[in-house]
Amino acid sequence: MEIPNLVGAGLIVIGAGVGLGKIGGSAMDAIARQPEAAGKIQTAMIIIGALLEGLAFGALILGKN
Amino acid sequence: MYLCAKFQDCKIKKVSKMVFNKQFLKNSLTALIVAVPLISFANSTQDSVHGGEEAYHTAKLEKHGEQHETAHEASPAEKINDHISHHLQDAHEFVFFSDEATDEHFGFPLPVILFDNGLKVFSSAKFNHGESIAEADGNYYKLFHGKIYKTDAAGELPLDEHHHPKNAMPLDFSITKNVVSLLLTSLLIFLLFSSLAKGFKKKGPNALPTGFNRVLEPLVIYVRDEIARPNIGEAKYKKFMPYLLTVFFLIWTLNLLGLTPLGINVTGNIAVTVCLALFTFVITQFSANKEYWGHIFWMPGVPVPMKIVLAPIEILGMFTKPFSLLIRLFANITAGHTVVMGLIAIIFVAKEQLTVGGSIGTSLLLTLFISVIELLVAFLQAFIFTMLSSLFIGMAVQEHEHHHDHSHSHGHDHHTEDPEIPVI
Numbered sequence: 476m477e478i479p480n481l482v483g484a485g486l487i488v489i490g491a492g493v494g495l496g497k498i499g500g501s502a503m504d505a506i507a508r509q510p511e512a513a514g515k516i517q518t519a520m521i522i523i524g525a526l527l528e529g530l531a532f533g534a535l536i537l538g539k540n
Numbered sequence: 541m542y543l544c545a546k547f548q549d550c551k552i553k554k555v556s557k558m559v560f561n562k563q564f565l566k567n568s569l570t571a572l573i574v575a576v577p578l579i580s581f582a583n584s585t586q587d588s589v590h591g592g593e594e595a596y597h598t599a600k601l602e603k604h605g606e607q608h609e610t611a612h613e614a615s616p617a618e619k620i621n622d623h624i625s626h627h628l629q630d631a632h633e634f635v636f637f638s639d640e641a642t643d644e645h646f647g648f649p650l651p652v653i654l655f656d657n658g659l660k661v662f663s664s665a666k667f668n669h670g671e672s673i674a675e676a677d678g679n680y681y682k683l684f685h686g687k688i689y690k691t692d693a694a695g696e697l698p699l700d701e702h703h704h705p706k707n708a709m710p711l712d713f714s715i716t717k718n719v720v721s722l723l724l725t726s727l728l729i730f731l732l733f734s735s736l737a738k739g740f741k742k743k744g745p746n747a748l749p750t751g752f753n754r755v756l757e758p759l760v761i762y763v764r765d766e767i768a769r770p771n772i773g774e775a776k777y778k779k780f781m782p783y784l785l786t787v788f789f790l791i792w793t794l795n796l797l798g799l800t801p802l803g804i805n806v807t808g809n810i811a812v813t814v815c816l817a818l819f820t821f822v823i824t825q826f827s828a829n830k831e832y833w834g835h836i837f838w839m840p841g842v843p844v845p846m847k848i849v850l851a852p853i854e855i856l857g858m859f860t861k862p863f864s865l866l867i868r869l870f871a872n873i874t875a876g877h878t879v880v881m882g883l884i885a886i887i888f889v890a891k892e893q894l895t896v897g898g899s900i901g902t903s904l905l906l907t908l909f910i911s912v913i914e915l916l917v918a919f920l921q922a923f924i925f926t927m928l929s930s931l932f933i934g935m936a937v938q939e940h941e942h943h944h945d946h947s948h949s950h951g952h953d954h955h956t957e958d959p960e961i962p963v964i
Contacts (some may be wrong), residue, residue: 518766522931525924529864532871 484535491531498523620885624878628805629686631717632664636803645669650720654681654688656710664714681710688712718812721804725793732756733789763788763926771930776937780930783823787816788926791869795918798873799880799911807921808873810866817866820929825858828936861932865925872921876914883907 502520506513614622635647649665656679666674670683673695682691689707691697697705715723736753743749749757768777768784794806806812834840836854839847886903887896894902 518927521920521924522927525868525920525928526864528872529868532875533864533867536867536871 487531487534491527494527495524498527616885616888620882620888624881624885626686627803627881628808628874628877630809631686632667632683632688632714633669634717634720634803635669636801638669650717651715652681652688653713653715654710655713656690660710682707688714717804718806718809721794721797721802721806722812725790725797725806729786729789729793733785736760759789760785767923767926768930771927772934773938777930779827780823780933783819784926784930787819787929788922791816791925792919792922795873795921796915798877799914799918805873805877807869808877810870813866813870816869816925817862820865820932821859821862823929824862824932824936827933829939831939832936861928865928869921869925872917876910876917879910880907880914883910 498520502516505516509516632652633645633647633649635645638645638647649663652660652662652664652666652674654660654676658677660676660679662674662676664674666672666676667681667683673691673693674681675693680691680693680695681688682695682697683689684697684705688710689697689705690710691707697707700706732752733756736749736756739749739753748754763785764777764781767788768781771777772780791807794804794812797804798807836858837851839850839854842850883906884903886906887899890899890902893899
């Protein structure tokens with residue numbers, strides 16, 4: 476059975492959404508615990524978010540063809 | 541130093557008051573900027589409304605060869621898809637907008653430079669927007685989906701089963717739309733930053749910069765203090781600053797340029813991002829120290845069988861890092877452009893359901909919303925690219941054992957001060 480690409484794209488987006496949510500939530504927790512370290516936490520959050528995003532986009536582009 | 545900072549603060553406040561008081565000007569400018577992308581969609585559905593005109597148009601296209609063999613009654617959605625994919629591609633001409641009813645294009649041609657048994661240079665006006673065959677020194681060339689193919693006088697382009705022409709492609713070194721934008725951006729950056737450098741030379745490092753330099757200097761310092769220093773390390777960051785600054789400002793400027801209605805999509809072109817990532821890759825590999833290679837080929841501190849397993853993974857990691865860099869930038873910008881254009885297309889798709897005014901209002905609101913997010917993304921992608929580049933370079937140049945007692949003993953005061961961590 477052939478699974479349409481759109482299903483794969485949807486799965487990727489769900490996975491990326493869960494991942495981004497976890498990153499953001501943990502970062503919020505961390506900032507709430509240590510507001511002084513907000514800058515460092517934000518930078519790390521953005522880096523990890525970007526890595527995740529790169530993965531998701533890569534999968535989307537590879538899946539599109 | 542403190543006085544200087546205070547003075548600067550006052551000055552900036554004064555200046556900002558002066559500039560931003562003109563509320564009306566600001567508002568109308570914003571409205572103009574928001575409305576201007578609509579131009580690129582102007583007239584795009586006129587033909588489907590008038591059946592007779594459409595038939596005329598189709599006939600006209602068929603006359604121009606098999607290139608538009610799919611030019612049946614194109615629905616608005618299909619036309620919008622075509623428009624978006626056309627926008628995302630590079631082009632041999634600069635077309636700002638075109639009138640489909642009269643088949644007029646407003647823009648200017650660019651030089652085509654081909655290497656095909658000798659250099660062939662001619663203007664892309666010869667292609668007549670892909671509708672006619674260009675002739676240069678007895679050779680015939682034709683445009684097919686933005687790419688130049690060699691053909692004969694009749695313009696034969698036999699297609700294979702994947703809808704790609706079987707004709708040969710000459711080596712294309714043309715000054716395309718992206719090349720022009722890249723050159724212009726480089727020139728702009730060069731002028732801005734050489735003036736900044738000149739200002740520094742003239743007044744010394746502690747003087748207050750004037751004019752637009754006041755915007756640029758904090759950005760340069762931001763890249764230095766937030767991106768290069770923490771990631772590469774105090775000892776070696778200076779060597780990589782020129783590259784990081786160039787990449788940061790180039791990507792940022794190109795991203796912002798992509799948000800204007802000029803129809804430029806440079807950082808959304810995979811060739812450009814591949815090139816940028818390749819620079820990072822080469823710089824990382826060539827500035828790497830012994831420890832970096834040791835960690836790749838013979839990981840210290842793990843048993844020998846593990847070392848053998850880890851080596852291929854680490855070698856793969858060498859290539860996946862720049863690969864993720866290039867995919868991220870390319871996909872983000874492409875996705876951004878697609879979303880913005882798709883939201884503008886709401887005007888034409890939802891015209892019947894929402895009435896003309898309603899569809900324009902919806903589209904305008906959504907486009908404004910996404911455009912603001914894209915402004916953030918434009919900065920974020922430049923930041924992330926620079927950040928990860930410096931992170932990769934930092935991994936390659938840092939000396940892990942001696943790093944700590946080195947930088948902490950006589951490093952900068954605000955970096956060694958750890959914030960007080962409350963005990964919970």
